[in-house]
Amino acid sequence: MNNIVFRVHPTVNFARFGTSDEYILSPETSAGLPQKGSKVTGGLPIKKGTDNTPISSKDLRDEDGNLKKQAARFRIYAYEKQSEATYPDNNGLKDSKGVDIEVTIGTKLPDGRTVTDLLWSSHLANKKAAVYNVVNNKGIKAYADGQVPQMRNPEVHGKIDDPSRLNVLMIDAGPRAISASSNETASFNRCSTASCVRDQAQIESLPDYPIRFPEDYNDELYEPNGPLNTLGDMLTDDQGRLLVLSSSGNSVGQYDEYGVPIQMTGDLNNVGWFDSAADGPVNVTLVFDDGSTEAAFGAWVVCGDPAYAPQIRNVVSVWDDVYDMFVRDLSLQDNLYSKKNNALEGTYKESYKPNFAEDIKPIFIACDLQRWTANLPPMALHAHSAVVNITEQNDPNETIMAALNFIRNPNKDETNIGAPLMPLSLGAAGTSFLTVTKTQYFMLEQWSKGHFTKGDDSKLSAGELIDMASMANCLGGRYVPGIEVSYTIMDRDIYIQDWKESGSGPFRIKHDLATLAYRGLNSDTPYLSSGWIPLHDMTDGLQPGDISKFMATPWQTDYNSCSIHATAINTDGTNKSNGAESTLYWSWPAQRPDAVYVAEEVFNNVLPKQQWSIRGPGTYAINPAAAATFQDPLQSVSDWHKIGFIIQGTNVDIDSQDFSPELYLEVQSQLSRPGDATDPVPAWPFNANSPKAKRKCSHK
Amino acid sequence: MKKEHLDWATTHFNSHLQGAVELELWTIPYYMSAMYSIKDRSSDAYQLIRTVINQEMLHLQSAANIANAFGLSPTIAPPTYEKNKIPHLNLSFNPSSATEPYMNHSFDIGPLDEERVNGMCLVELPDQGTTKSELILETLIDQYSSIGAFYDALRFGASALKNDIKGGVKQVDAFAAFYRNMPNMVISESGGTGLDQVNLLIDLITDQGEGQCKNGIEVPAVFQNTADDIEPEIDHFEKFRQIKDSGKLPETYAVKDPCDYTAEDKKLEQILIQQFGQLTELLQALFNGDNPQNFFPVMAGVGAAITNCWKHGVTPKYSETNQL
Secondary structure, eight states: TTTEEEESSSSSEEEOOOOOOOOOEEOSOTOOOOOTTOSSOOOOOOOOSSOOOBGGGSBBTTTTTTTEEEEEEEEEEEEEEEEOOOSSOOOOOOOOOBBBOOOOOOOOOTTTTTTEEEEEEEEEEEOGGSSSSOTTTGGGGGGGOOOOBSSSSTTTTOOOOOOOHHHHHHHEEEEEEEEETTTTOOEEEEEOEEEEEEEEEEEEEEETTTBBBBGOOOOOOTTTTOOOOOOEEEOTTTTTTTTEEEOOOEEOOOBOTTSSBBOOOOSSSSSEEEEOOOOEEEEEEEETTSOOOEEEEEEEEEEEESSSSSSSOSSSHHHEEEEEEEEHOSOOOOEEEEEOOOOOOEOOOOOOOBBBIIIIIIHHHHHGGGGSSSSSOOOHHHHHHHTTTTTTTTTGSSSSGGTTBBBBBSSSSOOTOOOTSSSOOOOOOTTTTOOOHHHHHHHHHHHTTTOBBOSOOOOHHHHHHHHHEEEEEEOOOOSSSSSEEEEGGGGGGGGOHHHHHHHSSSOOOOOOOOOOOGSSOOSSSOOOSSOTTTTOOSSSOOOOTTGGGGGGGGGHHHHHHOOOOOOOGTTTEEEEEEEOOTBEEESSSSSOOHHHHBGGBBBTTBBOOOEEEEEEETTTOOGGGGTSSSHHHHHHHHGGGGGOEEEEEOOOOOOTTTOTTTTEEEEEEOSOOTTTTOOOOSSSSSSSOOOOOOOOTOOO | OOOOOHHHHHHHHHHHHHHHHHHHHHHHHHHHHHTTTOOOOOOOOOHHHHHHHHEEEEHHHHHHHHHHHTTTOOOOOOOBBBTTTTTTTTTGOOOOOHHHHOOOOOOSSSSSSSSHHHHHHHHOOOOOSSSSSGGHHHHHHHBBBSHHHHHHHHHHHHHTTTOOTTSSOOOSSSOOOTTTSSSSSSSOOOOOHHHHHHHHHHHHOOOHHHHHOOOSSSOOOGGGSSSSSSTTSSSSSHHHHHHHHSSSOBBBBBOOGGGGHHHHHHHHHHHHHHHHHHHHHHHHHHTOOOTTTTTHHHHHHHHHHHHHHHTOOOOOOTTTBOOO
């Protein structure tokens, strides 16, 4: 019985906000990638109650026009335990056809045991208001040398972990546990009782757990989309898989002394504001027909933005960053990269052959898909088409990608060089432009030398595929601070580092087990602390809320503002790029649509003029640098759910029109109607208005 | 039948229009080869040359637009390169004091070195006022002392034949968004109004190239790149002189003797020749009223092929008769 380990997949999964009580499922395929036997590319959410049927445009909102939530679905896979796990792990249990066996209620294992119940548990929290500021031009370096940034909400007295401060500022819904066989559900809300799974596979109520929500310590709050009294829900499907639902995504703010909502002073660290993003561990205990029980290696859930362009692949995704870190820091694949003990850097192995379809083509596809969410000029569109049309049969030397002439090299100091080097979107904290990861670049180099494999060479198991897909659908590279997660997702300290020996497999966030024991509860005293921070040698694992706390508060103001910027926003206000100070670039073009094509304005598959994704009343900008945003951040808090989604033409369901699978179009926007006057979208390159002249010193 | 003077002048003016296109096209591989030979893409030299190349492409577009406005669709063919020859220019007409600092030069294709930097300065040498532009219609086309002088002559001819200008004919506009202050980059009007547009494009070419040199202004704001130039107010000549005067040229890729080329090297050389040949065909189509969809990818592919050559130690060749 001890030679099988159980793992929850995806290791990191994402539940998406929605204002409706109805839900669909977060995608389990990888954004923009071809899917066998279908014209529909990966990344689309899944219809409720199906294994993997992509939604159509009509599934995004309910009958009343409310935005449906996207549930994060967790599955369990079993693996033969090895003395050292490998990646890819070829030791998953398989059926007679060689298909990986997913463990659900009723699954019979090779040792004869049958699963009779799955006891799922999770714990969601939001610590944003209680912890440290996001420092947009420093990123993770703000925590270097024993330092920490300034605390958020500094007017609330106390040190970072003072109970009085945490009581006021931390949102902690507490843990919940449910039995799949009993079809139980749980809400991470203010009014229900916390619960957990104890050692004897029993669900235990925790009436003394100190649940905290903003209304506990604020007599009155500005609630444009209703009260913030839940962080989400938890239920199971008919197979016993866990579904985690996010909150509605609402935010609430305090009132100032004049009785108006407290002013938002920026995009990242707004004082007096709370949002309902959250994150936390996911665990499951398997109960067998012989009375035995086993705990699986758990996962992590993050509840966040709606993913408005689910099939538009990021050139650098969270997956690319996490994979890169595991390759270079945690010995993911010894045949790809090796590093001597204590060495800072290792070396890639020249003998390694990337697979064109798995390692190279996704980058090319991502490059081409940016056209659907950014205002690229015609010359770029043609060039991107040439990139995506490269096949494994082409001689790399004869392609536009020869010598990687237009790729910014992450191993050199090239982050301040703009066009024609790619990607042309803004870079990580302190840099002007984005680079692919070092591992992505190595793969591209190998391909450019003709050193790659062809055909469908994937060796990933079913669980590993959804690990990859889940993270591949999220914004990487530019964690300033990010959309779903921030730069800490690349920090090795948050993961189970002995993933080989422990049997956990890679990419699994380490849980703070001492905290998750739920001992010594007192309803008057906050249970969670400010938790893990980077670069402070903290390797005991994460508490609930330790991922989302590095994000902006409230989330809407950052989403709203991160449309287009001059590069100086990343580099302390000084233009370090090789272009004009006022030239504008895209911040998160794949994850935060900027310029889109509205499906209802397309006829005979002829594209109309682009529109800003955020448009209509309240969005008219005098300065192009502020285009495509709600001009008043308060409107972003109230109207974010009206923004449309960009999906493939195949799944655009508008009466009497068929759309080409080549098109990715905006649907279900509630911000304007076809024909309404809106801010025009200029061709790139476009420029911000000249900055105001700096005030001269009156003494000179 | 004896030709009327104006017929003769039109023919000769057309040879100048064609010559302008040839001259602009000639600079592009010459400069691109030098730029892509530099290992450090963040170096000032690389970035300065990049901005010049982008403007040479704009100049090629402008010269072709002017030609088409006069009814001449230019012919595009791969240029050839010689150590001492720039198409249609005769540098010996300049005072020796102007050319002396750059005498160790080569107009042949090669990496960025002293000979090439000097050559690049000579290509963009400001007009010394030694060519009589009013003689344009009765002089040889290859006897101009500088690009500025060449375009002075073109301006003279354009004015004389302004009634031949037809706006909106086979005009190409690929760069407008990079020049937010520029009113128009095409000849959209006919006759006298069209001549104003022709002169605007000639000013664009010469002011960006050799500089205006009036009132302390090199490139006036209207012609300055507003998007991706590290020094938009500096003309080409000054940019190249900055590189020359920097004291140390950036490291370039090692160059092999052609006798040592491997089979792969020879293949890379052929890829570039093939792709540049395709590019010239597409340029021909572009300036003859077609809209070739793969123009920009092929243009970019040429850049990639040049880099690939240098990385293997292969000196770029653009045609089988690249070097005469």
